[in-house]
Amino acid sequence: MATIRERTNKHGKPRYTAEVRLKGYKPQTATFTRLTDAKKWIQDTESAIRDGRHFKTSEAKKHTVAEMIERYLSSAGLTKVQDEHTGLHLRRWNDEIGHMLLADVTADTLTLIKDKLLNETVRTGQKRSPTTTLRYMASLSKVFNTAVKSWGWLEDSPMRNIEKPKAAKGRVRFLDDDERERLAKACKESANPLLYPAFILALSTGMRQAETMNLYWGKAPANPPLEGAWGVVHLEQDCIILHQTKNAEKRRIPLTGLALQLLKDMGKVRRIDSPLIFPSHKDPQKPIDLKQPWLKAIAEAKITGFTWHDIRHTTASYLAMNGASLAEIAEILGHKTLQMVQRYSHLSDSHVSNVLASMNAKILGSV
Template sequence: MANIRKRVKKDGVPYYTVQIRLKGYEPQSATFGRLTDAKRWAASTESAIREGRHFKTTEAKKHTVAEMIERYLLSAGLTKTQDEHTGLHLRRWNEEIGYMMLSDVTADTLTLVKDKLLNETVRTGQKRSPTTALRYMASLSKVFNTAVKSWGWLEDSPMRNIEKPRAAKGRVRFLDDDERERLTKACKESLNPLLYPAFILALSTGMRQAETMNLYWGKAPANPPTEGAWGVVLLEQGCIILHKTKNTEKRRIPLTCLALQLLKDMSKVRRIDTPLVFPSHKNPLKPIDLKTPWLKAMAEAEIKGFTWHDIRHTTASYLAMNGASLAEIAEVLGHKTLQMVQRYAHLSDGHITGVVERMNNKLFGGG
């Protein structure tokens, strides 16, 4: 028979523990946030035991979710950047269900936490986005998979049975011609002399902020950064070589026109106490933080709802509007697949029409 008990966590939130004892079978237990879920599990488990369909590994009854997460974090060797994301996600899961035995974790349990994440208000005053909730789920799913495949603590991951929220469409905010002219002017007139060349370089290449800020003159430094992206500027070859990127692959970035000329001008008067292209004033061995002059330039240009990362969207959008294919845009931006650049597809409709028209003219003759 099933025995259901109501308990209360330290924060006052109730939960329910279920114990099933049937003669001739090993006792089973589970924990739920809702009484209805507890009753449903009790009924289905009793039925499964009687029919010989129920089995829980011994290891799953020995370890808690907290122990699983702790072991994963100790063995994963996350970088500081990874810990700010994956580590943050796992610590939140630990707060919610860390006390539970792995054998007690069900899809219903995880769904309750997922729904809680989706309904919470974050710093922006809005609810957490489905995309962010998906990232929380992905982080824990990886830990469960490790516990299944590498440690033998579980037979299967309970994450497999959860309905995942639909990710929001990728945000696309790019500068129109008037906005671009105003912001370019504001950056050029900034009291910080590095803002303008950094902005032009980012706009010309589509590089990420970390890739732009962690550039070195001529050759790799003696002690390159252990975390994040970095690359070198090769003026003679008219290019930038990104040795380390977000997707870990090396990438060559061509330098042309204004961006190349600005870097040539900067190289003539560059600081001798640092190999960085955009060094900090306080510590020349670290890249500069342009947040303050950037926000001031944005205010001067009267531009709202635009971030530094949106410069990358602007580059991609201009490429699409000037006839670049999605494959070409992906190559410029350093994306491994076309999925990330599908958001720019509608901007290249004219190019697609031109491609189809040229094919038809070749096949059937132009009119």
């Protein structure tokens, strides 16, 4: 026997509490935001109980969300970069529902927090984007799946029944030739002598801001000697080796042109109290914060709607417009899949046309 009770929350939105009662088994209940989800849960639960697959294990009643997250973090072996993303997300979930037993976590509970995340104002003064909220959800979903498949703490993940926010389309903002010249000039004339080489290096390589700021001089040791350092500049090999990246894979980045020359010039007069390429004036063991000089340069160059991360988009866009394939762009930027670089595909239309024209001329020219 199954029942569904409808109620309205304080915001006036409906909630559906489904209950399944079968002889010889404890009643099972769950709450949903959609009636269709409640009906599907009843069908799945009744079928699972009859097949002997449905149970809220004793483990789910013994362990809290906090214990689940702690076990995952202690065994996942996240790199420093991954911890700054996945770890950040999981610590937020821990703050929200860490006290709850796993058996008590429902899709409704998680949906309320999802809505809270979507409506929060972040540092930019705007609401958190759907894409970022999706990342929070994905991080927790991975932990729940591990608890289901590897530990046997749960029968199923409550994240599976949550309606996901629609991710925004990838944003592409890059500098045109005039903007690039104006901004380079403003950076070069900045009172902070590190802004210009940092800008040129980021533009030349497409590295993320954290990757750029956490570079250090010297030959690559087995373990970077400076805590927080992500990569090594090898002037003798004209390259950068990134030890820590967002996808946890080591990456080699060639150095060429102006960026290489600027680093060589900096290497001749490097600071002896810090191995960092861009050390802070206040604490040379930490990377410099270029936010204020950067914002001033942006204003002086009269450029709008452009962030430091958009330098990376600019590099990718220039690569696409100069004939680089999406696979090549993904390799340079350090993306594991082509999905993240599809946003630049329209910029390489001429390259695709040339490739197609070449194939037609060679294969079909004599037909």
